[in-house]
Amino acid sequence: MLTRLLTSIKNNLGFIVMLLLLFSVRSSLADWYHIPSGSMLPSVEIGDRVLVDKTAYRIEVPFTDTLLVKTGTPARGDIVVFESKAAGERLIKRVVGVAGDNVVMQNHRLRINGQPLSYDDENSLLIEKNSDGQTYTIAIDTAYGPLANFSAVTVPDGHVLVLGDNRSHSADSRVHGFVPIHEIKGKATRVVVSLDKQHHYLPRSDRFWQPLI
Template sequence: MLTRLLTTIKNNLGFILILTMLFSIRSSLADWYHIPSGSMQPSIEIGDRVLVDKTAYRLEFPFTNILLSQTGQPAHGDIIVFESAAAKERLIKRVIGLPGDTISMQDHRLKINGKSLTYSAKDNYLLETDLHGHTYTIAIDSVAGPLANFSSVTVPEGFVLVLGDNRSHSADSRVHGLVPVSEIKGQAKRVVISLDKHNYYLPRSGRIWQSLGEEKII
């Protein structure tokens, strides 16, 4: 039995090495994440497959959580994927607050460190906003719900405050609390492909390899 196993491994060594390399890449370098909900609309749609850079903030030994190198820190506006212990699932949200920031929300309008963010109407229930030199679009309901407001909170060291772009329908820091930086698995960079379940799961041509980077204001 052992001889047969060793022979099988020897005869398929190239294929085994390729598989190991692919799984190592997914474990430590890059991964893709299927979007099951609309909490990040309109930036990310249901059915998007998002490429996640797992080296954006830290480099880990393959198949472990052992830190090899700190490669960066989350920044305002980053879209991150994290394993939420509070929610007991993997989530994708946008970083709004960093350690030291004091943040509050009134009628879905944010105030960060005493300064109100600017908002402009873009379409029905869509607002374009500016977060530290980056613009992106949020969606809100016409009637303010329980998620429209929160009192002032200061983000402590080792945590970030995250929100979904679909502000009225996102279970984020308003529901699950601040996110430990240690839970962050990577930064979402772009949509690889998007499958439309209402159209026979055909790809949405306009979203293939679409960047998720924020547009800088000049």
């Protein structure tokens, strides 16, 4: 039995090495994440598969959470994927506040460190421009609900404040609190492929390889 096993391994060594390399890459360098909900609409749609750069902030030993080297820190405007202990699941959200930032929201409009963000209204969509000059579109309900406001908070060290771009329909830092940076698995950089669940999973070819930043 052992001889047969060793012979099988020898005969398939190339394939085994290829699989190990593939899973090592997914574990430490890059991965893709299926979008199951609309919390990041309109930036990220249900059925998108997004490419996640796992080296954006840290490089880990493959198949572990052991840090090899820190490569950066999340910045305002980044779309991050993280394993939320508070929510008990993997989430994708946008960073709007970093350590030391004082953040307040009124009618879905943010004020960071005393400075209001810039907004252009388009009915239920808002073009939001942050203090770092990044511009992206967020969605809101014009009838403001309980998620439309929160009092001033200061982001603690080692954490970020995240929101979904679909501001009225996202369980984010307003529900689960600040996100510890060590929970962040990487930065979502672009849509790889997109399948339309409402239309028999037909591909949305216009979204293939579209950048998110």
